Amino acid sequence: MTPPVADTPTRIQVGGTAGTAPYEVLIGRQLLGELPGLIGTYAKRVAVLHPEALAETGEAIRQDLAEQGYDAIAIQLPNAEEAKTAEVAAYCWKALGQTGFTRTDVIVGVGGGATTDLAGFVAATWLRGVRWIAVPTTVLGMVDAAVGGKTGINTAEGKNLVGAFHPPAGVLCDLAALDSLPVNDYVSGLAEVIKAGFIADPEILELIERDPVAARTPAGPHTAELIERSIRVKAEVVSSDLKESGLREILNYGHTLAHAIEKNERYNWRHGAAVSVGMVFAAELGRLAGRLDDATADRHRTVLEAVGLPLTYRGDQWPKLLETMKVDKKSRGDLLRFIVLDGVAKPTVLEGPDPAVLLAAYAEVSG
Numbered sequence: 001m002t003p004p005v006a007d008t009p010t011r012i013q014v015g016g017t018a019g020t021a022p023y024e025v026l027i028g029r030q031l032l033g034e035l036p037g038l039i040g041t042y043a044k045r046v047a048v049l050h051p052e053a054l055a056e057t058g059e060a061i062r063q064d065l066a067e068q069g070y071d072a073i074a075i076q077l078p079n080a081e082e083a084k085t086a087e088v089a090a091y092c093w094k095a096l097g098q099t100g101f102t103r104t105d106v107i108v109g110v111g112g113g114a115t116t117d118l119a120g121f122v123a124a125t126w127l128r129g130v131r132w133i134a135v136p137t138t139v140l141g142m143v144d145a146a147v148g149g150k151t152g153i154n155t156a157e158g159k160n161l162v163g164a165f166h167p168p169a170g171v172l173c174d175l176a177a178l179d180s181l182p183v184n185d186y187v188s189g190l191a192e193v194i195k196a197g198f199i200a201d202p203e204i205l206e207l208i209e210r211d212p213v214a215a216r217t218p219a220g221p222h223t224a225e226l227i228e229r230s231i232r233v234k235a236e237v238v239s240s241d242l243k244e245s246g247l248r249e250i251l252n253y254g255h256t257l258a259h260a261i262e263k264n265e266r267y268n269w270r271h272g273a274a275v276s277v278g279m280v281f282a283a284e285l286g287r288l289a290g291r292l293d294d295a296t297a298d299r300h301r302t303v304l305e306a307v308g309l310p311l312t313y314r315g316d317q318w319p320k321l322l323e324t325m326k327v328d329k330k331s332r333g334d335l336l337r338f339i340v341l342d343g344v345a346k347p348t349v350l351e352g353p354d355p356a357v358l359l360a361a362y363a364e365v366s367g
């Protein structure tokens with residue numbers, strides 16, 4: 001049988017400024033043929049890190065790389081957030097050590113954002129940094145997690161509290177991977193797509209609002225465009241501020257509360273679902289702080305609900321959530337900081353809001 005011919009992928013460059021190495025995000029189908037080119041000829045060993053849910057895909061990629069002459073191993077990780085722990089990272093370090101993984105060898109992370117965050121973190125820490133390639137297989141992974149070099153793990157105290165900035169050598173977004181994604185995970189990824197719409201690209205919001213049902217399906221008419229537009233937003237931001245010294249904070253829109261919810265739920269909520277509630281909260285905060293107009297604040301609820309994302313969280317949890325938010329990475333000393341909007345595509349920082357305003361904003365999201 002003749003293998004299917006690859007479409008010409010869309011290529012988006014990331015980085016290449018301020019001393020950072022440039023890399024490309026490829027979006028298309030049948031992209032795995034690009035892997036050996038990215039791995040390069042200096043590498044002898046390749047470790048393919050994949051979640052349990054993608055055991056067959058991980059093994060197929062390993063076999064393919066072995067046939068290309070690499071000494072390829074597969075390391076199976078737990079699904080979802082269970083992979084983002086110090087124990088799982090230690091398990092991977094052990095496997096790399098036993099394989100004799102050197103500085104010229106390469107890690108490939110195949111999976112959702114949890115897998116690529118862990119794979120990137122292992123790559124950042126092994127021998128103080130080896131090359132890695134991201135093969136995101138969820139919407140969220142493609143539009144956000146795999147791009148930009150934030151890698152890390154969770155701890156009992158909070159989300160992504162341990163990590164490193166360690167950009168990949170390349171990102172392969174094979175849209176065919178989305179066919180097997182459970183609808184709940186597909187929709188969860190739309191939260192980050194909608195985030196990109198609110199902070200930078202209103203056309204994303206319009207595309208979804210015109211046909212929210214289509215936006216929920218991998219074979220939808222605008223799937224590729226929504227993914228590509230969101231990646232362009234992320235690529236532009238991280239290219240100018242890799243280490244989050246300023247502009248990059250806008251990508252954290254909705255995340256201050258979201259991460260507190262995820263911790264409160266012991267990481268059993270999907271990140272995108274938490275970000276959805278977090279964006280409604282941030283919109284209310286913006287509105288109550290006199291920054292955001294009513295229509296734009298209300299638009300958050302309409303568009304998020306239209307694709308099936310949650311808008312509310314438990315009212316009695318506020319004191320715990322507030323405590324957790326204090327160790328958010330955007331906090332400075334005792335100063336809580338939030339990304340809010342002055343309007344669509346006008347993100348800004350709100351520092352030290354009045355506790356009464358915070359509570360009032362939370363009242364708007366507590367079901």
Ligand SMILES: NC(=O)c1ccc[n+]([C@@H]2O[C@H](COP(=O)([O-])OP(=O)(O)OC[C@H]3O[C@@H](n4cnc5c(N)ncnc54)[C@H](O)[C@@H]3O)[C@@H](O)[C@H]2O)c1
Pocket residue numbers: 051052053054078079080081084111112113114115117137138139140141144145146147148149150151160177178179180181182185188189192270271272
């Ligand atoms: N590094 C960053 O910049 C960044 C950005 C956004 C989110 N994140 C992180 O990403 C994580 C969320 O990622 P996610 O939403 O992709 O969830 P996920 O990685 O937990 O994946 C969701 C589930 O889908 C499974 N899966 C993945 N691909 C599949 C496929 N093609 N078919 C069937 N099942 C599949 C996974 O095994 C998992 O069980 C969070 O930990 C979040 O903090 C990181």
Ligand SMILES: O=C(O)C(=O)C[C@@H](O)[C@H](O)[C@H](O)COP(=O)(O)O
Pocket residue numbers: 144148150159160192244248249251252255329
């Ligand atoms: O890339 C970024 O920067 C982001 O903030 C993107 C977020 O969607 C993502 O969830 C990120 O992992 C959050 O980073 P954190 O530094 O708040 O843990």
Ligand SMILES: [Zn+2]
Pocket residue numbers: 144192255271275
């Ligand atoms: Zn996120």
